[in-house]
Amino acid sequence: MPAWKVFEQAEPEFAGRVRRLFDAGRHKTIATLRADGSPRISGIECEFTDGDLRFGSMTGARKGADLERDPRFALHGPTFHPEEGKERDWPGEAKITGRAIPAGPVATAESDEQPDGQMFVADITEVVITGLNAEATKLVVESWTPHRGRRTVERD
Template sequence: MTAWKDVEEAVPEFAERVRKIFDAHKHKTIATLRANGAPRISGIEAEFADGELTFGSMTGARKGADLHRDPRFALHSPSVDPPEGNPAGWAGDAKIAGRAVPAGAVEGDAEGELFRADIEEVVLTGLNAEATMLVIETWTPGKGLWRVERK
């Protein structure tokens, strides 16, 4: 199992940039798979704490049922537009994909189930300093970190 702390240890600067984008806003988006194999997109909150990435599902929510049937997920950071007149100032988008591992009940006022992320891929998409190329940085446990630039 690959926890968030493993990403932080392997590529600390990259992990810090990814986390900053995820932590910039409260609401994220998660994709799960329905019983028929079609994707389902849901709003979600996620938390980085104690070396883990966790997220919850309210009791009876379809995303929780999806994750129990097929634990694969893709989590997308909040997405914001580049600053007006300064495309190079765009922080970018971050994505984390993997498998959801049940981790017990959600603590607090809400009823639901907590999941830990078994991370298979982390992606950071942004622009180069001149804002002339799209830069895609990807990290996986087996391959490490690599970068692709596209016009």
């Protein structure tokens, strides 16, 4: 599975729009799988650094334990509802799915001895932008996977 930079090289314009949607707000939502297989939704922050999509989990957080046990995740960027009468201005929303690969401990300057959590790097399986067409009359779902490439579907 590819790192963010592989997706960025394959689809630079699409990747730029995804990144702008993710950077539009600080807080994102991540879905992980609990030990019993049921879903868990958690707030999270992420960053695009050195060609990678990275996110962390604080020591003792359930999402980190979920990812260590089953690395599959779905990450949803900040959401903004289309304003009535201004639907054409809605930028849409972005989602990224994949597997979280442990990338080492996270420590703050105050705590050099004890790690404050675990950092993960995303191996990406799919990237999606959901938005509206230019007339704001149809839902447009743009997606990319490493095996299929890019696809666009319009729905009424």
